[in-house]
Amino acid sequence: MPGGEPVSLLDATVDAVRGLDEEAAAAARDRQSRMTKPPGSLGMLETVSEQLAGLSGQCPPPMPEPAALAVFAADHGVHAQGVTPWPQEVTAQMVSNFLAGGAVVNAFAKQVGAEVCVVDVGVAAHLGDAAGLVPRKVRMGTADMTQGPAMSREEAVAAIEAGIETARDLVAAGNRCLLTGDMGIANTTASAALIAAFTGASPAQVTGYGTGIDEQTYAHKVEIVRRALQLHRPDPQDPVGVLAAFGGLEHAALAGFILGGAALRVPVVLDGVIAGAAALVAQAIAPESTAACVAGHRSAEPGHALALEALGIHPLIDLELRLGEGSGAVLALPLVAAAVRALREVATFDSAGVADASASVVSPTERERH
Numbered sequence: 001m002p003g004g005e006p007v008s009l010l011d012a013t014v015d016a017v018r019g020l021d022e023e024a025a026a027a028a029r030d031r032q033s034r035m036t037k038p039p040g041s042l043g044m045l046e047t048v049s050e051q052l053a054g055l056s057g058q059c060p061p062p063m064p065e066p067a068a069l070a071v072f073a074a075d076h077g078v079h080a081q082g083v084t085p086w087p088q089e090v091t092a093q094m095v096s097n098f099l100a101g102g103a104v105v106n107a108f109a110k111q112v113g114a115e116v117c118v119v120d121v122g123v124a125a126h127l128g129d130a131a132g133l134v135p136r137k138v139r140m141g142t143a144d145m146t147q148g149p150a151m152s153r154e155e156a157v158a159a160i161e162a163g164i165e166t167a168r169d170l171v172a173a174g175n176r177c178l179l180t181g182d183m184g185i186a187n188t189t190a191s192a193a194l195i196a197a198f199t200g201a202s203p204a205q206v207t208g209y210g211t212g213i214d215e216q217t218y219a220h221k222v223e224i225v226r227r228a229l230q231l232h233r234p235d236p237q238d239p240v241g242v243l244a245a246f247g248g249l250e251h252a253a254l255a256g257f258i259l260g261g262a263a264l265r266v267p268v269v270l271d272g273v274i275a276g277a278a279a280l281v282a283q284a285i286a287p288e289s290t291a292a293c294v295a296g297h298r299s300a301e302p303g304h305a306l307a308l309e310a311l312g313i314h315p316l317i318d319l320e321l322r323l324g325e326g327s328g329a330v331l332a333l334p335l336v337a338a339a340v341r342a343l344r345e346v347a348t349f350d351s352a353g354v355a356d357a358s359a360s361v362v363s364p365t366e367r368e369r370h
């Protein structure tokens with residue numbers, strides 16, 4: 001636009017986000033009803049297949065393969081408040097572990113054939129040019145949300161755009177399914193604050209035990225979330241402001257990753273409470289972005305169930321996981337793939353000559369006609 005304001009990557013991405021193509025979703029629903037199985041018998045897998053048809057605008061939709069997991073890593077100033085027993089250095093050490101292939105999520109990703117991409121959006125350590133790391137550091141960790149904003153609005157937008165670009169690059173490389181992952185010691189505290197800000201739930205409802213804390217630390221963690229909410233008085237209509245207040249940089253990048261996947265009409269399989277909090281940010285920025293989201297699992301963190309409820313999506317599995325890294329998203333990938341494969345490959349009553357409940361017998365002559 002000559003002389004006009006340049007359109008930011010975030011604005012252009014938000015503009016491209018649309019809801020599901022109802023015609024393709026309806027075609028998937030119709031095909032599910034004609035497949036050689038009792039109607040509805042594939043439960044949530046039918047819903048997922050209809051969603052992915054609507055997302056791609058095709059029935060059947062493409063297989064969600066290959067799939068890539070992005071692990072966004074960042075540190076949190078609120079760590080100084082003693083909300084987790086783990087030293088902050090573990091974030092950087094785990095980044096090295098992901099790059100070396102030694103973390104839980106590496107083993108799970110290998111099991112399902114997903115690529116692992118590690119993105120530094122705000123680790124509070126100089127990681128240098130570690131082989132394989134995507135260097136997108138916005139700042140050296142956030143500031144403590146109980147003392148002031150975790151970051152500036154500009155930093156929040158920069159981290160969102162790093163996430164959008166990660167989605168764009170992974171899709172340009174041929175990936176047809178994106179999986180969310182996170183690493184950031186103390187990030188269940190930031191997640192709790194974000195979920196409270198968007199759902200209106202109380203600090204006690206959204207705060208969980210994270211990596212594992214005693215009752216005294218838990219009570220203190222709830223109090224820290226309460227103090228941060230009181231200090232910032234977040235406005236859920238201002239998602240960038242909410243992100244700037246509480247962080248973290250990985251939540252911002254994950255929100256961008258979801259928006260980027262939604263704009264490209266590629267499914268985004270969400271992991272646990274960190275992804276759930278980020279999806280609420282994405283939903284507040286672009287409500288239709290939720291159409292691209294599949295909840296991989298429900299984590300043991302209480303805020304996660306509240307986030308999923310507010311997003312209006314149902315988790316595929318519940319294994320009582322409370323790890324993060326993308327572990328639950330990766331484990332759910334074969335279910336998403338199976339949902340699409342069934343729609344693509346299962347015969348219909350007509351094509352297989354199987355009698356359905358309404359037409360008791362399909363005659364051979366009728367069968368020949370199909």
Ligand SMILES: Cc1cc2ncn([C@H]3O[C@H](COP(=O)(O)O)[C@@H](O)[C@H]3O)c2cc1C
Binds near residue numbers: 090185187211323325
């Ligand atoms: C060794 C280790 C590996 C992890 N992998 C994921 N997390 C998970 O735990 C952290 C959040 O929990 P909290 O808020 O209680 O600190 C995040 O880094 C998350 O990804 C890990 C945590 C640890 C310690």
Ligand SMILES: O=C(O)c1cccnc1
Binds near residue numbers: 272324
């Ligand atoms: O829900 C999660 O993803 C989670 C829970 C505990 C610690 N880290 C992540």
